[in-house]
Amino acid sequence: MERTLSQSASPLPTIAAALRRERERAGLSLTELARRAGIAKSTLSQLESGAGNPSVETLWSLGVALGVPFSRLVEPVTPTVQVIRAGEGPRVQAERAEFAATLLSAGSPHARRDIYLLTIEPSAGREADAHLPGSIEHLIVAAGRLRTGPVSEPVELGPGDYATFGGDAPHRYEALEPGTVAVLVMEHP
Incomplete structure (x- = not known):
């Protein structure tokens, strides 16, 4: 039986955004990424839209196909701009x-x-x-x-x-x- 990510602390929006971001960064189509990862194009499309429940194995395959670590697909992205105003900070x-x-x-x-x-x-x-x-x-x-x-x-x-x-x-x-x-x-x- 294949284990999947828990729905209770849903990482699906993070995963969906990460897959789109990394696929676009790599310049790959949905079809090409699905082929490289060995998954159905419809599965990848669902994952990028925030639907479905990807297994750890599916995410590992996608990470390998994208050339990124597993963590980049499941961890929220930190803001690209961080501001510490004058007089603030430790x-x-x-x-x-x-x-x-x-x-x-x-x-x-x-x-x-x-x-x-x-x-x-x-x-x-x-x-x-x-x-x-x-x-x-x-x-x-x-x-x-x-x-x-x-x-x-x-x-x-x-x-x-x-x-x-x-x-x-x-x-x-x-x-x-x-x-x-x-x-x-x-x-x-």
Whole structure:
């Protein structure tokens, strides 16, 4: 007996949209995709219209025929545009410096990077301990002036300037002007 997806938490609208999206992305007709997956064209047509109850095996066959993982057919698509308004997002303040970091985007398991918005005011500066070996920091100054980099060789940056350095050694951030703002991209090994 072939097992099918439960109707209680109906994934059918997600599956229907995913099949249409991936078939169109691959440039395949209903007939060609059905042939490649070894299913009836009428079955595929029903699935794309949100009807029917596809088995796991049917979805695996369709995924293979489309060249996509099974998960892409059953997981809802995340929005293509994500907005975090100024002043929103998880913000963490430093203890001993006028330094705050707002996480804008955490990396996925395949893209090991995080993006932060830094707001820094003139003070004694913030000394950062070394991160994981192989960590790299990319910094772009949006406003103000900043002294940053490894403790042994800091650099001064102004609006639009970019610097990258190993985050796996002690480093610092020091605002040289009030209202200093920078974007930090942290790459993790």
